[in-house]
Amino acid sequence: MNLFRRFTLSRDIGIDLGTANTLVYVSGQGIVLEEPSVVAIEKRTEEARAVGKEAKLMLGRAPETVEAVRPLRDGVIADFEATEIMLKEFIRRAYEGNPLVHPRMVIGIPSGVTKLERRAVMEAASQAGARQVDLIEEPLAAAIGAGLPVAEPTGNMIVDIGGGTTEVAVISSQGKVISESVKIAGDELTESIIHYVRKEHQLAIGENTAERIKLSLSSAYPVDEEDPTMDVSGLHLLSGLPRTINIGGAEIRDCINEPVTAIIDAVKRTLEQTPPDLASDIIDRGIMLAGGGALLKGLDILIGRETGIVTHVAADPLKCVVLGTGRVLEDKTLDRVFSDRSILV
Numbered sequence: 001m002n003l004f005r006r007f008t009l010s011r012d013i014g015i016d017l018g019t020a021n022t023l024v025y026v027s028g029q030g031i032v033l034e035e036p037s038v039v040a041i042e043k044r045t046e047e048a049r050a051v052g053k054e055a056k057l058m059l060g061r062a063p064e065t066v067e068a069v070r071p072l073r074d075g076v077i078a079d080f081e082a083t084e085i086m087l088k089e090f091i092r093r094a095y096e097g098n099p100l101v102h103p104r105m106v107i108g109i110p111s112g113v114t115k116l117e118r119r120a121v122m123e124a125a126s127q128a129g130a131r132q133v134d135l136i137e138e139p140l141a142a143a144i145g146a147g148l149p150v151a152e153p154t155g156n157m158i159v160d161i162g163g164g165t166t167e168v169a170v171i172s173s174q175g176k177v178i179s180e181s182v183k184i185a186g187d188e189l190t191e192s193i194i195h196y197v198r199k200e201h202q203l204a205i206g207e208n209t210a211e212r213i214k215l216s217l218s219s220a221y222p223v224d225e226e227d228p229t230m231d232v233s234g235l236h237l238l239s240g241l242p243r244t245i246n247i248g249g250a251e252i253r254d255c256i257n258e259p260v261t262a263i264i265d266a267v268k269r270t271l272e273q274t275p276p277d278l279a280s281d282i283i284d285r286g287i288m289l290a291g292g293g294a295l296l297k298g299l300d301i302l303i304g305r306e307t308g309i310v311t312h313v314a315a316d317p318l319k320c321v322v323l324g325t326g327r328v329l330e331d332k333t334l335d336r337v338f339s340d341r342s343i344l345v
Helices: 003-010 080-094 115-127 138-145 186-201 207-217 249-255 257-272 276-285 299-307 317-330 332-337
Strands: 013-017 021-026 030-036 039-042 048-051 066-069 104-109 132-137 156-161 166-172 175-182 229-236 242-248 287-290 311-313 340-343
Touching: 013 080, 013 317, 021 080, 021 317, 030 080, 030 317, 039 080, 048 080, 080 115, 104 115, 104 138, 104 317, 115 132, 132 138, 132 317, 138 156, 138 166, 138 175, 138 287, 138 317, 138 332, 156 257, 156 276, 166 257, 166 276, 175 257, 186 207, 186 242, 186 249, 186 257, 207 229, 207 242, 207 249, 242 249, 249 257, 257 299, 287 299, 287 317, 299 311, 317 332
Parallel strands: 013 104, 104 132, 156 287, 287 311
Antiparallel strands: 013 021, 021 030, 039 048, 039 066, 132 340, 156 166, 166 175, 229 242
């Protein structure tokens, strides 16, 4: 193998193209980028003003000449042009502004996407400079990234709770045996908080404020002896003036109960359809939680109580999908995991 070929392989990348965040893994280096999936675009020129963290800070705060958008919704591309801009910028950053080769890209996608949505992801990657695109379903990538023995003929259950979708799957021998994808995940928890604060406290808050509440106060099951509280500022709907209120963790737990219950119901439905021998394996091994939603306090306890199966949280749940894409880049024995492949150049 010549020097150029070795360098080309070392530049291949794995991407967790998420609704909330995008992570990039460079073969031989590891995770090199973790940024919010947000783009701020100048309306007049249709050019990017900011991408990633800087763009997220502009959500709800952008001037009238700039539109801050999240180009992915429910795990799929909602704004093709903005996704292409975002991918190009993230790849440029991953290569430190000097991409010398067109990389092979392994990209995680939700298991429930349509053929049209798959093509959209591959086309966006092509426009961003990929020479080859391999798609891997997110629950399989998350299971690999979480360290589950997916190559063995035994049952492994993964619950990957992202920003736009929750993926529940039973995996065995590098393949998906059964799965369910529901469009209820972190975004729905955030929306529930926004609606609750508006309805119960007559206070309008933005997405970033609701995210802070979710990170600080939310839980699926009581885990703290004392109820945590925090001050929240927004626009009072009755007076039309800014106001600060105090919110407690117990009321936030109640307000997110509906989407949390929907996620647990998806887990139960998947278990009900699991072949008996694989179900026995899952009882022995437990259920693995991945994705940002796995960090919801007490969710593992609640799922364990509702299913009767011990539930674990992955060591680094936010990075499971991108770690999985990186591993399949570097481990040729995992080639059977891809759901789509396209050699572009």
